[in-house]
Amino acid sequence: xxxxxxxxxxxxxxxxxxxxxxxxxxxxxxxxxxxxxxxxxxxxxxxxxxxxxxxxxxxxxxxxxxxxxxxxxxxxxxxxxx
Numbered sequence: 280x281x282x283x284x285x286x287x288x289x290x291x292x293x294x295x296x297x298x299x300x301x302x303x304x305x306x307x308x309x310x311x312x313x314x315x316x317x318x319x320x321x322x323x324x325x326x327x328x329x330x331x332x333x334x335x336x337x338x339x340x341x342x343x344x345x346x347x348x349x350x351x352x353x354x355x356x357x358x359x360x361x
Contacts, residue, residue, distance in 0.1 A: 284313070287304055297331070298334065314355065339358075
C-alpha cells in the first residue's frame with residue numbers, strides 16, 4: 280500500500296475482526312502512507328469507535344488519533360518511518 284491515505288471499512292465487524300483488519304493494514308503501510316481513515320459507523324452504537332480510539336492512541340505506529348467531522352469516521356495519523 281503506497282497511497283497517502285488508506286481507507287478501510289469495518290462496518291458490521293466485531294471488535295476482534297476490526298482489530299485484525301486494522302493491524303493488517305498497519306503492517307502493510309509504507310513511508311508513502313500518512314493516514315488510515317477508518318469507517319466504523321455510529322448508528323448501531325459506538326463500541327467500534329470507542330475501541331479504535333482507545334486501542335490505537337498508544338500504538339507505536341500512530342502519531343495521533345483524529346476525530347472526523349463525520350462521527351462514523353476516525354483517522355489514524357501515522358508516525359514518519361525512517
